Amino acid sequence: MIKMEVTRFRPGEDDAPIVQSYEVPLRKEWAVLDGLNYIKDQLDGTLSYRWSCRMGICGSCGMTVNGKPQLSCATFLTDYAPGPVRVEPLRNFPVIRDLVVDISDFMTKLPKVKPWLIHDGEVPEDEFLQTPREMDEYKKYSMCINCMLCYSACPVYALEPEFLGPAAIALGQRYNLDSRDDGALERRDVLASAAGAWACTFVGECSTACPKGVDPAGAIQRYKLTAAVSALKDFLLPRGARR
Amino acid sequence: MSAYRQPVSAFWWLRQWSYLLFVLRELSSVFVAWFVVYLLLLVAAVGDGARAYEDFLAWSGHGWVLVLNLVATAFVLLHAVTWFALAPRAIVVPRVPPWAVLVAHYAAWALLSAGVAWVVLR
Numbered sequence: 001m002i003k004m005e006v007t008r009f010r011p012g013e014d015d016a017p018i019v020q021s022y023e024v025p026l027r028k029e030w031a032v033l034d035g036l037n038y039i040k041d042q043l044d045g046t047l048s049y050r051w052s053c054r055m056g057i058c059g060s061c062g063m064t065v066n067g068k069p070q071l072s073c074a075t076f077l078t079d080y081a082p083g084p085v086r087v088e089p090l091r092n093f094p095v096i097r098d099l100v101v102d103i104s105d106f107m108t109k110l111p112k113v114k115p116w117l118i119h120d121g122e123v124p125e126d127e128f129l130q131t132p133r134e135m136d137e138y139k140k141y142s143m144c145i146n147c148m149l150c151y152s153a154c155p156v157y158a159l160e161p162e163f164l165g166p167a168a169i170a171l172g173q174r175y176n177l178d179s180r181d182d183g184a185l186e187r188r189d190v191l192a193s194a195a196g197a198w199a200c201t202f203v204g205e206c207s208t209a210c211p212k213g214v215d216p217a218g219a220i221q222r223y224k225l226t227a228a229v230s231a232l233k234d235f236l237l238p239r240g241a242r243r
Numbered sequence: 244m245s246a247y248r249q250p251v252s253a254f255w256w257l258r259q260w261s262y263l264l265f266v267l268r269e270l271s272s273v274f275v276a277w278f279v280v281y282l283l284l285l286v287a288a289v290g291d292g293a294r295a296y297e298d299f300l301a302w303s304g305h306g307w308v309l310v311l312n313l314v315a316t317a318f319v320l321l322h323a324v325t326w327f328a329l330a331p332r333a334i335v336v337p338r339v340p341p342w343a344v345l346v347a348h349y350a351a352w353a354l355l356s357a358g359v360a361w362v363v364l365r
């Protein structure tokens with residue numbers, strides 16, 4: 001058995017979260033999420049948390065496990081033996097109930113970076129062609145599952161909630177770097193704003209926290225350079241030569 | 244029914260080594276600024292002739308100035324090293340491996356330092 005210390009918050013009843021402890025079986029193949037499922041099935045049906053795929057794809061099971069943002073389906077109980085395992089909601093987001101957080105802030109920011117292909121000119125008849133090398137340019141940024149671990153790890157987001165944030169900027173870059181896309185200029189006002197890439201002070205924890213190897217910190221630093229160069233071009237070059 | 248806003252502790256930067264390092268790096272800009280001021284003082288002293296330069300050297304030899312400059316050196320080194328570590332992630336050149344970007348930065352640093360040393364020690 002292993003002890004799980006789970007943060008509970010019941011809206012309308014509790015003023016602040018409380019910690020509740022449960023003993024769950026310690027099994028080699030059990031992730032933290034399996035422990036929570038055991039609690040919900042066997043011990044306390046009122047516990048609320050999100051999950052869906054159990055395989056690191058859907059991005060819904062993010063939680064703070066022993067102080068670090070983790071996907072609870074990809075974090076194993078045995079790694080915390082003999083325990084206890086502290087399970088808290090993701091930091092930097094309002095808590096709706098128990099381990100369920102409200103990510104609507106991200107949902108309003110995400111469309112601002114226009115995370116879709118913006119194509120000038122003719123759309124090809126059958127499909128867009130792209131070489132493997134062109135795909136490598138943006139592939140890692142396209143792996144994002146919107147799990148919000150990066151926002152939870154970011155002290156800049158904690159202190160400046162207007163910050164666009166790691167995943168949104170990385171997703172903007174994902175399209176900027178796509179050979180089929182011509183939308184970089186349209187995204188620039190948002191990405192290069194004070195609340196965009198420039199708010200980042202390169203703590204780097206978003207990339208450490210990311211379970212999909214997206215490297216949002218790298219995407220942001222790279223974008224800063226792009227934004228600086230393009231601002232310089234605006235300043236120096238006549239209109240026609242800009243690009 | 245209202246959501247619970249999780250407070251940010253005033254000591255959040257002590258929670259993790261990487262956060263502390265980040266705060267120290269932010270702080271390092273103060274010392275970078277100090278070195279700029281120190282350099283300007285040096286240039287002014289040189290401009291004012293041999294006497295002023297001697298005075299400046301004597302002042303620089305004071306214990307507290309030495310300690311301040313040593314601390315500042317440590318912070319400026321931290322600043323430079325973390326800045327260089329970041330460079331390969333900001334500068335992505337096709338077909339150039341990230342380590343080469345890093346090495347190029349250190350090489351440029353060494354070269355410039357050698358140039359400065361040559362001018363000063365000549």
Ligand code: SF4
Pocket residue numbers: 143144145146147148149150151166167170206209210211212213214215216
């Ligand atoms: S960038 Fe990584 S940590 Fe951030 S939301 Fe996407 S997958 Fe999650």
Ligand code: FES
Pocket residue numbers: 051052053054055056057058059060061062071072073074
């Ligand atoms: S349950 Fe889907 S990522 Fe964990």
